[in-house]
Amino acid sequence: METIIIQLLNGLDKGSAYALIALGLTLIFGTLGVVNFAHGALFMIGAFCAVTLNRILTLSHTVIDETQTDFLGNPLKVEVPYVNGIFGEEMGAFIIDWNVPLAIIFAIPIMVAIGVIIERGLIRHFYKRPHADQILVTFGLAIVLQEIIKAFYGANPIPTPAPDAFRGSFDFGVLLGFDPYTVIYPYWRLIYFIFSMIIIGAVFAFLQFTTFGMVVRAGMADRETVGLLGIDIDRRFTIMFGIAAAVAGLAGVMYAPINSPNYHMGMDFLVLSFVVVVVGGMGSLPGAVLAGFLLGILQSFASMSAVIETIPGINQVVIYLVAIIILLTRPRGLMGRKGVMED
Amino acid sequence: MSKTNFTRRGVLKTGALTAGGLAMPTILTAASHAGFTNAPSGGTVTLGFNVPQTGAYADEGADELRAYELAVEHLNGGGDGGMLSTFSSKAIDGTGILGKKVEYVTGDTQTNSDAARASARSMIEKDGAIMITGGSSSGVAIAVQGLCQDAGVIFMAGLTHSNDTTGKDKRANGFRHFFNTEMSGRALAPILEANYGSDRKAYHLTADYTWGWSQENSMKTYTEALGWETVNTVLTPVGAGDFSSYITPVAQSGADVLILNHYGGDMVNSLTQAVQFGLRDMQANGKDFTIVVPLFSRLMARGAGENIKGIFGSTNWHWSLQDDASKAFVKSFGTKYGFPPSQAAHTCYVQTLLYADAVTRAGSFNPCAVVEALEGFEFDGLGNGPTLYRAEDHQCFKDVLVVKGKDNPTSEFDLLEIVEITPRDTVTYPVDHPDFQGGSLGSCNAGA
Numbered sequence: 001m002e003t004i005i006i007q008l009l010n011g012l013d014k015g016s017a018y019a020l021i022a023l024g025l026t027l028i029f030g031t032l033g034v035v036n037f038a039h040g041a042l043f044m045i046g047a048f049c050a051v052t053l054n055r056i057l058t059l060s061h062t063v064i065d066e067t068q069t070d071f072l073g074n075p076l077k078v079e080v081p082y083v084n085g086i087f088g089e090e091m092g093a094f095i096i097d098w099n100v101p102l103a104i105i106f107a108i109p110i111m112v113a114i115g116v117i118i119e120r121g122l123i124r125h126f127y128k129r130p131h132a133d134q135i136l137v138t139f140g141l142a143i144v145l146q147e148i149i150k151a152f153y154g155a156n157p158i159p160t161p162a163p164d165a166f167r168g169s170f171d172f173g174v175l176l177g178f179d180p181y182t183v184i185y186p187y188w189r190l191i192y193f194i195f196s197m198i199i200i201g202a203v204f205a206f207l208q209f210t211t212f213g214m215v216v217r218a219g220m221a222d223r224e225t226v227g228l229l230g231i232d233i234d235r236r237f238t239i240m241f242g243i244a245a246a247v248a249g250l251a252g253v254m255y256a257p258i259n260s261p262n263y264h265m266g267m268d269f270l271v272l273s274f275v276v277v278v279v280g281g282m283g284s285l286p287g288a289v290l291a292g293f294l295l296g297i298l299q300s301f302a303s304m305s306a307v308i309e310t311i312p313g314i315n316q317v318v319i320y321l322v323a324i325i326i327l328l329t330r331p332r333g334l335m336g337r338k339g340v341m342e343d
Numbered sequence: 344m345s346k347t348n349f350t351r352r353g354v355l356k357t358g359a360l361t362a363g364g365l366a367m368p369t370i371l372t373a374a375s376h377a378g379f380t381n382a383p384s385g386g387t388v389t390l391g392f393n394v395p396q397t398g399a400y401a402d403e404g405a406d407e408l409r410a411y412e413l414a415v416e417h418l419n420g421g422g423d424g425g426m427l428s429t430f431s432s433k434a435i436d437g438t439g440i441l442g443k444k445v446e447y448v449t450g451d452t453q454t455n456s457d458a459a460r461a462s463a464r465s466m467i468e469k470d471g472a473i474m475i476t477g478g479s480s481s482g483v484a485i486a487v488q489g490l491c492q493d494a495g496v497i498f499m500a501g502l503t504h505s506n507d508t509t510g511k512d513k514r515a516n517g518f519r520h521f522f523n524t525e526m527s528g529r530a531l532a533p534i535l536e537a538n539y540g541s542d543r544k545a546y547h548l549t550a551d552y553t554w555g556w557s558q559e560n561s562m563k564t565y566t567e568a569l570g571w572e573t574v575n576t577v578l579t580p581v582g583a584g585d586f587s588s589y590i591t592p593v594a595q596s597g598a599d600v601l602i603l604n605h606y607g608g609d610m611v612n613s614l615t616q617a618v619q620f621g622l623r624d625m626q627a628n629g630k631d632f633t634i635v636v637p638l639f640s641r642l643m644a645r646g647a648g649e650n651i652k653g654i655f656g657s658t659n660w661h662w663s664l665q666d667d668a669s670k671a672f673v674k675s676f677g678t679k680y681g682f683p684p685s686q687a688a689h690t691c692y693v694q695t696l697l698y699a700d701a702v703t704r705a706g707s708f709n710p711c712a713v714v715e716a717l718e719g720f721e722f723d724g725l726g727n728g729p730t731l732y733r734a735e736d737h738q739c740f741k742d743v744l745v746v747k748g749k750d751n752p753t754s755e756f757d758l759l760e761i762v763e764i765t766p767r768d769t770v771t772y773p774v775d776h777p778d779f780q781g782g783s784l785g786s787c788n789a790g791a
Contacts, residue, residue: 002595003592003595006591006594006595007588007591010587010588010591013587014585068753070754071662071673071677071682071683071754071756071757072673072674072677072678076754154401155396155397155398155401156401156402156608157608157611157612157646159611159615159646159648161648167619168621168624169619169620169621169624171621180625180626181594181621181624181625181626181627182594182595184591184594184620184621184622184625185620186616186619186620186621188619189587189619258585259584259585259612260608260611260612260646265584268584299588300588303588303589304588304592305575305577305592305596308577315588316580
C-alpha cells in the first residue's frame with residue numbers, strides 16, 4: 001500500500017510537468033494549428049531563467065580577507081554579492097535563497113516576449129505550409145535555442161536549489177497512519193504539483209471566464225467566422241502563443257530544483273509530451289492535462305522494482321505501449337474532437 | 344562561350360591520382376620508414392587528448408583538459424615545472440619529448456563510446472597523434488583502448504575505474520594509472536565496518552555500464568565478506584536525470600545502507616534526490632540509514648553541496664595531500680587556474696608525464712619501446728607514494744585514499760577529508776584474481 005501511494009505521488013510531479021508542457025502544445029495547436037516542436041526548448045529556457053536570475057543575484061565583487069588563506073596560502077579572496085551591499089547581508093542571502101520563486105516573476109515577461117517574437121518572426125510564415133514543414137522549422141528552432149543556451153551556460157547541468165525552507169521532505173506515512181519514513185515525499189515536488197494545478201486552473205479560467213478567452217475559444221472552433229465578425233483573431237492567437245510559451249517556461253522554472261537544468265532537458269520532455277497530446281486527443285485541453293497525469297503516474301508505477309523484475313525495461317516503453325493501445329482503440333485519443341487533424 | 348574538354352569524371356580521376364601521388368612519399372617516409380604509426384617528423388610531436396567535453400562527465404573532462412595543457416606546458420619547459428622536480432625519474436628535463444616540442448589536439452568523447460572512437464580515430468589519422476589519452480568513463484576508455492591497440496598507438500587511460508580496463512579488456516598498448524573498483528572495495532570495507540558494523544543490509548543503485556557493474560560487484564564482494572546482506576541491486580541508465588523512481592523503493596526495501604554506484608552528474612543527481620527523499624534522516628532496522636558513494640571526487644562533492652557531508656567513499660588522489668609532489672602539482676595548477684585540481688586532473692597530468700618519461704628512457708617513440716619502458720616501472724614523486732606499473736596487466740599499484748564528506752568545510756574546495764591512506768600492499772591483488780580474467784594483453788602493436 002505504501003509503495004502504491006509513493007509511486008502515485010511520484011507520478012504526480014512527473015505528470016505535472018507533462019501536463020503543463022502538453023497544455024501549452026495543445027493551446028498552440030488548437031489556436032494556430034501549428035505542431036510546435038520547439039515547445040520543449042521553451043520549457044528548457046524557462047529553467048534557464050531561474051539559472052540566469054541566480055547569476056544576476058549572485059553578481060559579486062571580490063574582497064580580500066587577510067585573516068584567512070586559500071589553498072595556495074595566499075590571502076583568501078571572498079566573493080561578496082552586490083545584493084548583500086544593497087539589501088544588507090541577511091536580506092541579500094534571503095533573496096538569493098528564494099531565487100527560484102522569484103524567477104517566476106522574472107520568467108513570465110521574458111517567456112511571453114520570446115513566444116511572441118517566435119510566432120511573429122518565424123512561425124506565422126508557416127501557417128499555410130504543410131504540418132511536415134512546421135515540424136521541421138520548429139524542430140530546427142529548438143536546436144538553435146539549445147545551442148544558444150549551451151554557448152552561454154555550457155553543457156553541464158547547473159544545480160539550482162529550492163529555497164532552504166522547502167529542501168526537506170514530508171512524511172506522508174505518518175499522516176496516513178503508516179510507520180514513519182515509509183512514505184516520504186520532498187516538499188518541493190509537492191509544491192510543483194500544487195503550482196501546476198494552479199497554472200492549469202488559471203489557464204482554464206482565463207479561457208472560460210474572460211472575453212478574451214471566449215474569443216479565442218470561438219476562434220479555435222471557427223476561425224473564419226470570428227474574423228468575419230471584425231475581430232482581429234490573429235493578434236489574439238499571437239498572445240495565446242506567448243501565454244503557451246509562458247506556461248512551458250513556468251513549468252521549467254519550477255522544475256529547476258528537481259533536476260539541475262541542462263541545455264538538453266527540453267528534448268527529454270518534448271517527445272513524451274507529444275505522446276501525451278496525442279493520447280489526450282489533439283486539440284483537447286482537458287485531454288492533455290488528463291493524459292499528462294495519467295501517463296506520469298503510469299510511468300512511475302512501471303518503475304517499481306517488482307514490475308521491472310517481471311518485465312525488464314518496461315519503465316522505458318510503457319508510455320509508448322499505452323499510446324499504441326489507446327490509438328488503436330480510440331484513434332482520436334482520450335478526449336479528441338472530431339475533425340481535428342483529420343483533413 | 345568556350346568549349347573545354349573537362350568532364351566531371353575526368354577531373355575527379357585526375358584529382359584522385361594526383362592526391363594519391365602527392366601523399367605517397369609522405370606515407371613511405373613517415374610511417375613505414377620508422378616502422379610505427381605517426382612517427383614524428385620535424386621538430387614537434389602531437390599528443391591526442393580525448394576527454395568528455397559534453398555529457399554527464401563533462402566537469403571531469405574540463406579539468407582533465409586543464410591538466411593536459413599544464414603537462415604540455417611543463418614538458419616544453421614552461422611554468423614552474425610542477426611535478427617534474429619531484430618525479431623520481433629524471434629523464435624528462437623540460438625540453439619537450441626527445442627534443443621535440445610537444446603539441447596537442449583535443450577531441451570530445453561526449454561520454455559515448457562511438458563518439459570517443461571517432462574522435463580518437465580522427466586525431467590518429469588526421470592529426471597524426473602518437474599517443475591518445477583521456478576518457479572519463481570506463482566504457483569510453485575500453486573502446487578507445489581497443490582502437491589504439493589496432494591503430495598502433497599508445498593509450499594512456501585517464502579517469503577509468505572499472506576492473507575491466509586492466510582486466511578482461513586489457514591491451515598491450517594501454518596503461519592505467521588510476522585505481523579500480525577492486526582497490527576501492529579493499530580500501531573501503533575496513534572503514535565501513537569500523538563505522539557501521541558488520542550487520543547491515545545494503546541496497547545498490549548502479550550505473551548500467553561496465554564501470555557500474557564492476558563497482559557493484561566489488562562492493563558486494565567486500566561488504567558481504569564483512570557480513571553485510573545485499574538486499575537488492577538495481578541498474579539505472581546513465582544520464583537518467585530524475586532518479587526518484589529508483590530511490591523511492593529503497594525506503595521500503597528493508598535496507599539500511601544505500602550504495603550509490605554512480606559517478607559525475609549522475610551521482611550528484613541521485614545523491615541529491617536520495618537526500619531530498621529523506622533517506623539520510625530515516626531509521627531502518629534500528630539504525631541510522633546511511634549512504635555510501637564508493638568513488639568520490641571533489642567535483643562531484645561540489646555539485647552535491649551539503650548532501651555529501653559525512654558520506655564515505657574512495658578516491659585516487661586529493662589536493663590536500665601533503666607530500667612534496669602533490670603540493671608542487673596543486674601549486675602550479677592552482678596558480679594557473681585559480682582552484683585546486685581534481686583527481687581526474689591529477690591522473691591525466693601524471694599519465695602524460697609517465698608517457699614522456701617512458702619515451703625518453705626508451706629513446707624512441709615506437710609504441711613497443713614505450714610499452715617495454717613502462718612495464719614493471721617503479722617510480723615515486725607523483726603524488727601517490729611509491730608506485731608500480733605492473734607488467735602483467737599495465738595497472739598502477741599505489742596507495743588509495745578513503746575520504747569522507749567534510750562536516751565543516753572551510754572553503755568551496757575543502758569538501759572532502761582524508762580518513763585513511765590505504766597502503767599499496769592492502770590494495771594489491773594477485774595477477775590471477777578471478778575478476779580480472781577473460782582477456783589477455785596480447786603483444787604490442789606498433790602499427791604501420
